[in-house]
Amino acid sequence: MHLDRLRPALLPVVAVVVAMVIGALVVLAAGASPVAAATAIWVAAFSGTGAIAATLEKATPLVFAGLAVIVGVRAGLFNIGAQGQLLLGAITAAYAGYRLAGLPRAVHLPLCLAVGIVCGALPALLAGVLRATRGVHEVIVTIMLNTILVNLTDWLAGGPWMEQGQPVSRTPAIVGSARMDRVAGVPVGFLLAVAMAFGVWFVLDRTTFGFRLATVGANRNAAHYAGISVAGATVAAMTLSGALAGLGGAVESLGVVGRFEPGFNAGLGFDGITIALLARVSPRAVIPAAVLIGALRASSTQLQARARLAPEIVDVVLALALLLVAAPIILRWLLRLRPGSSPTEVHLTRGWGS
Amino acid sequence: MSESRPGEAGAVPQARGVLLEVRGLTKRFGSVVANEDVSLQLRRGEVLALLGENGAGKTTLVKMLFGLHRPDGGEIRLAGEAVRLRSPRDAIARGIGMVHQHFQLVPVMTVAENVVLGAEPTRRRFVDRRRAAAEVRELSERFGLAVDPDAVVEDLPIGAQQRVEIIKALYRGAEILILDEPSAVLTPEETDELLGVVAELAARGVGIVLITHKLREVMEAADRVVVLRDGRVVGEVAPADTDEAGLAALMVGRSVVLRIDKQPASPGEPVLGIQGLEVDDDRGRRAVTGLDLEVRAGEIVGVAGVQGNGQRELAEAICGMRPRIGGCVLLQDRDITGLGARAIHDLGVAHIPEDRDKHGLVGSYSVADDLVLNRFDEPGFARWGRRDRAAVQRWAEQLIAEFDVRTPDVHAPADSLSGGNKQKLIVARELSRASVLVVAAQPTRGVDVGSIEFIHRQLVAARDRGAAVLVISAELEELLAVSDRIAVMRDGRIAATFAGASATPEAIGLVMGGATGH
Amino acid sequence: MAGSLVAAFAAYGIWGFRATAVLGFAVRSSTPLALAAMCGILCERTGVIDIGIEGQMLLGAFAGFFGAAAFGVVAGVFAAVAVGALVGAFLALCAVTWRVDQIIAGAVINIAAAGFTSFLYRPGRVIGSLPAWRIPLLGDLPLLGPVLFRAQPLTYLTVVVVIGLQVTLVRTPWGRRTTAVGEHPGAADTVGIDVARYRYGNVVAGGALAGLAGALLSVEITGSFDRGMTAGRGFLALAIVIMGRWKPVAAWAAALFFGVLTGLVNQLNFGQVIDIPPQFVAMLPYATTIVVLAIFGTRVRPPAAAGRPYP
């Protein structure tokens, strides 16, 4: 009983360990030293408070992006647009962060976060409304919106919101009263991310609202029968998803970059999908999954400097870990486990959310 | 691709040999033993009825015969030879055909496409659609199974889908035909047609395994009856040597009252008042056309009618699942015409939906969650928006005991329950709370006789507590058993109403068939 | 169809070579999208969601380029197709045999493809690219000649693939069975169709097409390989599959629609007709797509079993 409840949590850990072992073989094949690589990752990610803070900083937006994807998936929606929502949240929070200088910190910082949340939610809301009222698939709309928002934010950062007196596209620096610092070496943004993970977990798994979303995700017709508004749940899930992505962008601007610069958040939205899957769509599991990926990503400098390894090796390990988490059958075979002694496979997506 | 010819069944020699033999077959699902040491035989030209309570293991047994489940023990012998059926392909290749309890039709394809699927007639590598349609038409005429080859399956009423399933099996020229609850969704006339087809096939030498909960059909059609209980064979009889009560007793292990006795109704105030109701079906065609109906507190009104005459739309419109185009619906003098499903539910309307898998359940949810599917946020099960899972679990445990839902525990996913037990789960949810109105659409579809008795008692109990009860059923017998009044629906309105005492199957059937000429 | 032809010639009458330029761009830029979308259609129609198209294309482009560098352009195309098919086989293995969540399997392909091609890429190779084939007579037609009949081989092949796929999906036993497997694998199974075999076959074939789409980029269009050169086309293809409602010709039309819009954007930039920031011009095709969908709505219905393992 105890073991059975433990194993699902253990699985990703085992998967990651095995992925790293295979990764070590790849490193060896590439003519580098696995020991040096391991040292590099360790040093880069966890040696000293600075390194740990850097890792957590990398993990922070990943947590938000992962949560954004999870909220959608629970309601049977696939939000591919976390990328765009995150960008919009990032630039609007940055704008509020430099434009509203003079406000007291207790007002300014929460206000900036709120701006990011709202602006991240807006495009997702549009996708949700189009899905709910016009039947337009959210995957199309969010893919289209990604490109639109990249361009919009590029234009803002190089146009009306550009920092004057210098040639490159970027907003002015966010003023001190809106910056998120570190508390005892831990980035505040990360603490916020952890709180959000627990919050999302509670909402999805423990509340009637979460039950509504899940019912719509699992069987729309039954949801209709049970008097749950399918349209309402669709819009709510997309909006919440976008709000989380927007908050992630805001935290990135306010806590890490210190302004908005185009190109600084490329790929984060897609990382969100990876994280959500690695965490088996469980909100709390997003934290360790994001820290793991954050640590791997934080190590690219040291991997090059210490092990002379191309940074792409991180992707290889990541892909392996993801695969092993998703397919316990491979692990079982690799580790010669008896059949039935490891948990069943994850299934989080229900097709195209219909 | 078209080597299998329709009607090959007719060529089967009339020898009375053993077609199929099963020895010691066992199948487990985790801790559930679905079949244990089952042995039986099927001969040429014989109709073998499989009888048993919900969850007794009938479907599991025939799925093994069709290669859909792999047995954990025992063997299957075909024409004296032990075989391993790894997939339906193996079974089909050996002349086994099956009509499934849950239809196995591709909704977006036409009837003809579904029938020939996997064995398409071709012309220059393309599917020969003309020939496919012609062959379907030929089979449908030969066996009196009316279907339109070019209709898209999802547009068909459920009875027609059933006929398509049978034609599918016939097209493949099965020597052994397995029918898993084929009549569960048919009207009495359709059932009679079906039994005619079964008899015809048997006469041509086909061996038939028939699973049904309707004892009348068993008495009428079966040559032999094998009874399963808890996965084991507990008896074998010939219908000639017993009667319906005897079969029921054998099946349930106790005697069953087939006709419930109830006090005469004492109707009170009108609870449900429907005036001039107009409702569209899924494809936007008017299905309910100016219907008037009244149901009073303390009475059970049955709605009879040939399927597709608007009964389903009526139920859904009353319960707020379908927009009402015209007319009005009054609940205790309150106009509920514009209200949604949840608001109507909260006014005390219980609804057993017709399609249990589509509307009634979330298959991936636990039994416990499905038992509160439409009341998950009521005060007892949630506070301040936070679900009280312990309370839900306690409630669920109480209900599965009370309504005899067979499941390992309340955490099991609803999908793992047998068909009848899913139905009981929904009945439990809907009849376990005080309601002013109960709308029950096909409440006992796929349910075993013991449970039918139980569900009927529950409906009567609801009436006796003062609820108005509207029962919509394709089973005339059921309506005759429980109703205080029977309204016959035709072309979207009530064509006639019979008081319980004056109602006879013949009189109702006449109105259903449209005595006024349609 | 006829309507668009009329519109095209009307445009040609008014704008001359500019119409040719825009439509030519539309046709050329739609081919890799259309081929990639064919991969998506094949996979999803058979019940397997493939979000790894981007990665499959990238690997196809990679294999195509280095195959061409080593053994010539034709060999390059075959190498791309083979690698695409191989990755398709991996996806099928994950989705069918291992029952891995299909979105995960696709994500793994994308991540691994990006890492792998970047890791192994070595600059400095040069290849020729596939020569254009001018179809006699047709190639001399006004407007249609330059737009359609002076293309390179893989572009013609794309047309054949799209139309062939449309016909086979609708008309052949294979197509009907594929549809059945994607809509209701249980129904297919119970009439003796080997669901796993169909899924393997179609996903491998789809992978081959994605590989071909990659070859189109590296061997036909640019004659070069660069890291990440697919630039999101695999994801755009996913949207095009849905816009085309899982039908080959309709998806191609969606890709063309997109191509026309993008070509118009270039043309507007060229002419400097309007003085608005390039970002806004760049948004045009995407925003138009959303608006069009919002107006006409697309109650799309995906293959019912897409994304679900069977049994």
Next chain:
Amino acid sequence: SSTGSGSAEPAATAAVAKGLPGDCASEQVFCIGLVTDVGKIDDKSFNQAAWQGAAAAAATADGHAEYIETVDPKDYAKNIQSFLDRKADVVVTVGFAIGDATATAAKANPGVHFIGVDAFQATTIPNLTGLVFNEDKAGFMAGALAGLLTRTNVVAAVLGTDKIPPVVAFGKGWENGARFTNPKVKVLTTYHPGGLDVAFNDPTWGAQTAKQALDNTADVIFGAGGKTGNGALLEVARQQGAYCVGVDSDQWETVPGARGCLVTSAEKDIEDGVATLIGQIRDGSITGGNAFGQVGLAPFHDFEEKVPAAVRTKIEGIVRDVASGKIPTGVN
């Protein structure tokens, strides 16, 4: 002048294998660390050119050089710091975006000299030299040539993104140059419609847009924008009778596939600039602030004969006058 410019293969491999030794702190050991902008060291573009310059300088000085590729812009500071931790004597950073991180590091480490490629210095930090170029001049020279070469009086520019100032400078210079020599010319200019992550990395779009420009009767096409621009060059090379113009380095070397059309390249000699600045660091002659690198036109190579002699002489004069500032480019 340098080691790597003869081949398209970067000189990277050998140098990285050697890497920085452990004793960079020593006076005798000369160590150069290079941090790329987001991208790869073999990008056939500014990262590669800067690295070749650093490697060449290291070879000349009998020193050592190593690079780190930046994967995430948020790692700029960290990547610079890793060389500081290893006591590098010179740190070269590539790209404008890394400029802030470079300036911060330079202020904190006065003992180390920094070179910021493409990073214009608004204020002077003594140990930080920005290696900058007048891209508008290079673009102008190339455009002037195009204006003389075009027979259709239509030329085109297929550009990366307008978010990167050097790209815009190249493009504007090209337009003005073409008009300078050919008042009748029509210049078609378009930027990639994507974000920064794809704008320089979409050769397919580059090729197809170049084809669209050709269909618009353009016959000289400027491809400026990393891989995207290279895609344009490759497309033009496959068409008969059109010219193309490369950017940054002499693309005769970096994009051999474009030799069929490549009449010249609008060069900014990063490689030589980096090598020269490192040489100045060695002999102590370096100053903070901005150092302007060489811009110009790459050799005509095989097009030597195809370009009429009159055009050649005219263009030589324009190149001279633009370089000296006698002809203004009209780009601020």
